[in-house]
Amino acid sequence: MVDCQQWRDAISAQMDGEDPGIAEAGLERHLAVCPACLAWQIAAIRVTRAARVRPAEPVPDLAERIMQAVAAEPVAARSRAVRGTVDDTAPTVIRLTLVLIAAAQILIAVPALVGNDLGATVHIAHEQGAWGLALAAALGAAAWRPSRAAGLLPLLAVFVGSLSLLTISDIFAGRVAPSAELPHLMAAVGLLVLWLESHPPAGLTITSRPVPSPPRERVAA
Amino acid sequence: VSRPDPLSADARLAGEGDDAAFERLVRATQADVWRMCSHLANRDLADDLAQETYLRAWRALPAFRGESSARTWLLSIARRVVADQVRTSYRHPQTTDTAPPETLCPDDTGAVDVDLLIAGLDDDRRLAIFLTQHLGLTYAEAAGVCDCPIGTIRSRVARARQELVAAVQVADAQ
Numbered sequence: 001m002v003d004c005q006q007w008r009d010a011i012s013a014q015m016d017g018e019d020p021g022i023a024e025a026g027l028e029r030h031l032a033v034c035p036a037c038l039a040w041q042i043a044a045i046r047v048t049r050a051a052r053v054r055p056a057e058p059v060p061d062l063a064e065r066i067m068q069a070v071a072a073e074p075v076a077a078r079s080r081a082v083r084g085t086v087d088d089t090a091p092t093v094i095r096l097t098l099v100l101i102a103a104a105q106i107l108i109a110v111p112a113l114v115g116n117d118l119g120a121t122v123h124i125a126h127e128q129g130a131w132g133l134a135l136a137a138a139l140g141a142a143a144w145r146p147s148r149a150a151g152l153l154p155l156l157a158v159f160v161g162s163l164s165l166l167t168i169s170d171i172f173a174g175r176v177a178p179s180a181e182l183p184h185l186m187a188a189v190g191l192l193v194l195w196l197e198s199h200p201p202a203g204l205t206i207t208s209r210p211v212p213s214p215p216r217e218r219v220a221a
Numbered sequence: 222v223s224r225p226d227p228l229s230a231d232a233r234l235a236g237e238g239d240d241a242a243f244e245r246l247v248r249a250t251q252a253d254v255w256r257m258c259s260h261l262a263n264r265d266l267a268d269d270l271a272q273e274t275y276l277r278a279w280r281a282l283p284a285f286r287g288e289s290s291a292r293t294w295l296l297s298i299a300r301r302v303v304a305d306q307v308r309t310s311y312r313h314p315q316t317t318d319t320a321p322p323e324t325l326c327p328d329d330t331g332a333v334d335v336d337l338l339i340a341g342l343d344d345d346r347r348l349a350i351f352l353t354q355h356l357g358l359t360y361a362e363a364a365g366v367c368d369c370p371i372g373t374i375r376s377r378v379a380r381a382r383q384e385l386v387a388a389v390q391v392a393d394a395q
Contacts, residue, residue, distance in 0.1 A: 012379035016353055018360045021375070043386045050335040051354050051385070057259075059252045060268060066247050066275045067240070073276065 004037050011041050015048055090146035094197045098143035101190045105136035108183045135159075139190050142197060150198035153191075160184075160191045232291040236282035243282070247275055250292055253356055254299050260351050261303040270306065274299040289365045293358070296366040338388050342381050349377035 007030050010020035020027060031038050109132025112125045138156070142149040163184055170176045228249055234242035251271060258270035278298050285294065339350055345367075352363040353374070360378070364371045 008383060009376060009379040012382050013360070013375050015382075016360065016378065018375065040383075040386060043389060044382045047335060047338075047382065047385045047389055048354065051339060051350065054336070054355065057256065059255050062251055062255065062268060062271055062275075063244060063247045065268075066251075066272050067244055069272055069276055070240075070243065070279050073279065 004034065004040075007031075007034070007037050008040055008044075011037065012044065015044065090149070090197045094193055095143040095146065097193050098139045098190070098197070101186060101193065102136040102139040102143065104186050105132050105139065105190070108186065109133045109136065135187060135190070139194070142194055146197050149194050153194060153198060156187070156191045156194055160188050164188065226290055228291040229285075229287045232282060232285050232294070233287060235279070236285050243279065246291060250295050251275075253292060254295055256356065257296050257299045257351075258303060260355075261300065261348070270299065270302055273306065274302045277302060290362065293362045293365040296352075296356075296358075297368065300366060335385065335389075338385050339381075341388075342384060346377050346381035346384070349374050350381045353378055 006022070007027065010022045010027050011031075014020040014024070014027065031041065109129045111129075112132065113129030135156075138152050142152055167176070167181050167184055171178050171181065228246060231239075231242040231246045231249075235246055254274055255267050255271045258274065259267035262270055274295065278295055281298070285291070289297075339347060342350065348367065349363060352358045352366055353360065358366065360371050360374045363374045367374065
């Protein structure tokens with residue numbers, strides 16, 4: 001009988017058209033050799049049918065009453081939920097540009113990750129590559145969820161700003177050739193597009209509509 | 222994630238301020254919501270509880286994301302409304318005078334009143350039977366309403382069936 005518990009759970013689920021959790025062939029085999037479970041199945045089907053058949057219970061039509069109650073509801077009650085929403089939209093051209101820059105960042109990062117022909121030590125090259133990948137992921141994330149763009153700005157701005165100053169000084173000191181540093185322009189363009197995404201100029205804005213935000217208002221428990 | 226159903230589409234429209242969509246949602250779901258309230262509390266309180274359910278739903282609709290179906294979402298709100306507003310003193314008084322199952326006898330036709338047997342189940346099992354057998358929810362939907370794993374619904378339904386079968390078998394033996 002103790003073993004039959006799981007069979008009966010399976011029979012019960014099967015009766016409701018749900019996954020019995022056991023191979024159905026195994027269940028059929030068990031029913032063929034266990035008269036107690038077979039009798040239980042028959043009784044359960046009978047009880048289930050009796051439970052499902054119910055007299056039609058009159059249900060009141062509350063629609064008008066509810067619509068009136070809703071109309072009387074202070075708008076503030078609802079705007080509280082709306083106010084928490086984030087405008088998670090951005091012009092497609094901006095998002096596509098971010099995707100392209102992210103892809104370019106990955107292309108730049110890969111040689112640093114797999115090879116060492118950049119004049120740096122292998123480990124420093126790896127660090128560069130890892131940073132490049134992180135940059136690509138951040139830009140991709142901002143393309144996917146524009147509301148993230150603003151949060152990424154400080155990081156990218158400091159990176160681009162300090163790298164620009166150092167690169168310029170390196171070029172004038174003759175430590176690097178200007179052409180070798182062109183890939184860094186990509187990060188600068190990324191910063192610019194990220195800025196446009198989080199601070200859209202009037203001409204670029206699209207009609208924004210309230211989009212449900214992730215911090216969903218839980219119904220008070 | 223279920224496919225977008227018309228109800229959930231109306232729920233999203235209602236969240237954007239479309240009152241006609243909200244009314245369609247109310248009309249399409251109010252029978253289930255009222256039955257749920259009536260089941261969890263009682264018939265007399267069900268009107269007010271159903272209205273409160275829709276008020277809460279209306280406030281929360283702007284955040285409805287359609288992760289569950291609108292019907293499941295409303296029923297889970299109804300469950301919380303009843304839990305908040307109905308205190309133990311009001312709880313399903315219709316079951317207080319229920320005879321324990323072992324004293325039940327078959328009527329003239331030999332049938333046992335299954336409703337009485339169901340009323341004798343504990344709250345969790347009664348709710349599982351109500352949602353899956355009376356409202357016809359899938360185990361996954363019932364789990365969404367009860368905020369529990371599907372396996373819990375599965376075993377509550379099975380245990381409830383075992384109790385009912387045992388009671389019927391006792392009655393039949395008399």
